[in-house]
Each structure stands twice: as structure tokens, then as C-alpha cells.
Amino acid sequence: MTPGAPAGRPSAPEAFVVGRIGVDLTPATPRTSLAAADSFVRSVGGFAGNIAFGLARQGVSTAVLSSVGADGHGEYVRAALTGEGIAVSALATRTAGQTQVAFFEAWPPDDFPVTFYRANPAPETQLEPADLPREALELAPLVIVSATLLAAEPARSTTLALLAQRQASRARPPASWTILDLDWRPGLWPDLREHPALTEQAVRVSDVVIGSDAEFAAAGLRPGEPGNPGPRLTVLKHGPQGATVLINGERHSVPGIPIEVTCGLGAGDALTAAVAAGLFRGLAPEAALERGNAAGAIVASRLMCSSAMPTPDEIDTLMARGTRHAAEARR
Secondary structure, eight states: OOTTTSSSSOSSSEEEEEOOEEEEEEEEESSOOOTSSSOEEEEEEEEHHHHHHHHHTTTTOOEEEEESSSHHHHHHHHHHHHHHHHHHHTTEESSOOOOEEEEEBBBBTBOOOEEEOOOSOGGGOOOGGGOOOHHHHHHEEESEEGGGGGTTTTHHHHHHHHHHHHOOOSSSSSSSEEEOOOOOGGGGGOOGGGGHHHHHHHHOOOOOEEEEEEHHHHTOOOOSTTTTTSSEEEEOOOOGOOOEETTTTEEEEOOOOOOOOOOOHHHHHHHHHHHHHHHHHHOOOOHHHHHHHHHHHHHSSSSSSGOOOOOHHHHHHHHHHHHHHHHHOOO
């Protein structure tokens, strides 16, 4: 059973994560360059891999909707997801293209360069309407989508159709969330000029939009300002300074949690996963944000991304420590 998961999970996924997936490789010892490294640690990586692990460890029955190549890394991804209790029936294997490989280095506290190795076409960019489990997507309480899928066809049109159809579906549960994560990776866009308009189009058919301050700026989005497209909730990640949620124009912020940073990569995905899990469990957005903020801090204190995702108990422990320290500071 997935860590932190309740017994008797439903057979249908409670959440779908839609986006790129691959493997991460990093030198086993932080502060080691790729040139100097002679051994590496491997784990599942990419938007969909990280967030799926994060949701599964929060006890949410999760499926990945993406693609890998017909290669050993793709087999590894499939096996690792299955071992974590994540459904892979919607994870296609493409003979055109290879599984994404990302090499990253950890130079704490704030330098984490990433080198992508991606075939053209990359597997997830080949997402087509026939790949979509339409009924399951309509019925799922959570669907979390990477805006990077808008970078190229046919995934672009497929993703926009998925978002629009889910918004219009009468079968969709009342207490459900469609979350768009900006997931800004400029190197993955063939034409950067297309990014703002396409992202705004996706925002208009999403319930929640999540991104860093820099990601919102890159998309030309100005959350909270009059005349801008606004979903039900907007979550802004401020890095070490914490995070903010906008609810009907009102801002609710949480400060950053002091931790010793090992690797900042994956912290944003941890926040997205924990916020999504909190909303799914019926938490108020402010409470979900607090849990997401703690989850991001935990992952930043660890080396890897997907395998570093915390359990509910770990989040509770960090939040309790913060509450205790705040009370002591007021004395």
C-alpha cells in the first residue's frame, strides 16, 4: 500500500496527472558537477512523475496520463509508478521518441542546473484524443495538467480539448477540481511567442492555476488585477518566501519555512500535490496551502524529487514544529 494511503481504495482513479514524465539522474553527492561525477542516483522525474508520487503518498488514488519511449528508462518509469501504487493504464509507450532524461546538479542553497535530453518528438507531445480515458477524466475529482503540454501539437489541441470538455461535462462531480500548473520550461517551447495566449486560453477553462511569480510573469498573467482571467483559486509560489492563494480577489499568504536546502528542484511540484490533495479532502484553500508550503520545504531538504515526496505524517510533524517555534517566539 502507498505510504499514508487508507485501506480499501476505489478502483477508479481519484486523480489524473497529465504532463511530461521521465527519469532524473543526479550525482550521488551534492556539489558534484556532471563533469566530475562517476555515479548517479536515478528516480522518476518530470511534472507528472513528481506530482503523481506526491499525491499517492498523500493517500490519493492516482493515475498518470502521459507517454514514455519504448526503452529501458520507460520500463523503469512504468515499474516505479506501479510500485508506488500509481495507475499506468493511461501511460502510453511511443515508438517515435525516447523517454525524457534530465541530469541535474545540486549546489545548495540556490543553484540547481538541469540538462534535458529529449528526443524530437518527445513522447508526451504526441498526446492525441484517442489516448484520453474520457469517462474517467470527467468523473475524477482531481485532474492536474501541465501547461507545457501546450507547447507543441498534437498535445496542445488535445490538452485544450480535455480542459474544455471537463469544464462543460455534466457528469463531473460537484466537488471536483481542474488544476493547471504553469510548469514553465522555456527550452521545451519551439515558439515562445505562442506561450502567453495559449496559457491564457487554458487558464479560462481551469478551476485552479498554480505557478511561481516568475511563471505568471512569463505568461503575461497578473493575478488579482481587474480585467484578467481569474479561476476559482490562484496559487502563487514565492520560493523560500512562502506562498499565496487568491480567493475571490482576497490574498492569503503563508511565510516560508526555514530549512536547510539540499535541492530546490521538486519543491514546487510537492506544493502542487499537497495543495491538490488538501482540496480533494475538503480542506479550506488556506489550509491546503499551508500543507503545500510544508511539503515543498520537506522536498527542498532532500536530494531527489519524486522519491522525496512526503507522507501526511511528515507534513504534520513539520507544521507542528513551526507552530511550536512561533509560540516560543511570542513568549
